[in-house]
Amino acid sequence: MNSLEDVLDFVHHGRGRYVPHVSLDSVIIGYHDQQLKILLLKWKGFEGWGLPGGFVLRHEPIGEAAHRILHERTGLEDLFLQQFHVFGDSPYRLEERDTAFFARFGLEVEPGNWLLERTLSVGYFALVDYSQVSVRTDFFTEDYQWWDVAEIPELLFDHNEVVEKALDTLRLQLFHQPIGSSLLPEKFTLPEIHSLYETILGRKLDSRNFAKKLVALGLIRKLDEQRLIGPHRSPFLYQFEKEAYEKALKLGVVQTY
């Protein structure tokens, strides 16, 4: 949504096209060079930063809505997006929005407008290599930035709670899902996956045990292939065994690090 015309149409005729009372918020988690970051947008007329979000079309599956919204708000496509929680308990989520909110964008919203109604938010998260993406802003936003997870500022609305919950979920999922597969090259070295896991968990892992366990559990597989880094450095390459993860998940067997 970039033009004022589109935005006015959305505000005044959106009720028939979108599901009122339900919004989606996306936590886009980026990893590169042992750094973990979150994509935040700077909203026009507000001091603070917030998450990309949007609404579900009347007959649209919410999973599809999550992809569409992310694409519209940031230009990102084909991400693995995962639903993780519905936010409907914080004070911000219990009341109607007021007209002052929209006045900041120069929009006049009449009482009774669908955008003023109480809105529950469904959180989705995605993982990307942030060095590979460029984000575009829209009518509501004037800037974006990848923020280090240790330095997330005070966010708009209940978005700090949303980010925290997304990171907690991600850390748990490391034990059940081949999380790294969207962040590492298809064939990776043990130091690469080791760094990724340490960065996401925010703590040191015992190097030898960590790798041995992943291999022993059949979750990653050593390839008969090495990467040539230098005359004396050619580490073996590994790849994820996605089927082994699925099987382990069904059996309720998880790994510890």
Added chain:
Amino acid sequence: MNSLEDVLDFVHHGRGRYVPHVSLDSVIIGYHDQQLKILLLKWKGFEGWGLPGGFVLRHEPIGEAAHRILHERTGLEDLFLQQFHVFGDSPYRLEERDTAFFARFGLEVEPGNWLLERTLSVGYFALVDYSQVSVRTDFFTEDYQWWDVAEIPELLFDHNEVVEKALDTLRLQLFHQPIGSSLLPEKFTLPEIHSLYETILGRKLDSRNFAKKLVALGLIRKLDEQRLIGPHRSPFLYQFEKEAYEKALKLGVVQTY
């Protein structure tokens, strides 16, 4: 909601009191004597069975709504209810309900009524000892039954999907949460917790390793107390260390069985 008067008021004046487009569904998982069961309600006018559910009040936190609905529909109170997923992708969740649905209850619902609108559902699950509870039916339901998880029939709407997802979530949570604490006595024997975990996971666990690991990880603690079963049987008692679970969760350390 038991009287026709209450129900008519809900149908015709509910839009102002409830959040439209969002419902809650509860999967009540019961455990007793090494059996795992799900509470299903028999809806009047329908062949099939379904889950207890309801709507969120206009300014009510959704967590509170989950408890209120469960109490209204079943008489159950003070359960540990946990949100696990939003259902909004299946064909049933994409379209409006039709008037024929309500006609089965002898209710005439006018076109445009809030109950006919597309509704996303937030799933909650709870764990109870089913031998300890008695359930009451309401205007919409004529019977209830605890169904063995291996024998769940074809359910109304998308409720089979909701039950499956709840059970998957529960099985994963065994590794992160003191799940058993609402199902076992405060002080329990190792065979008791062993049976509970085997029943939930639906598979045999290695007896000695399982118990040893829980103790080694500090998640359960051996008490200086025994239960007197007979002259030659007085097993030691254990209890959950809830703080150790919370700490392990934060660190991203989980146990395997």
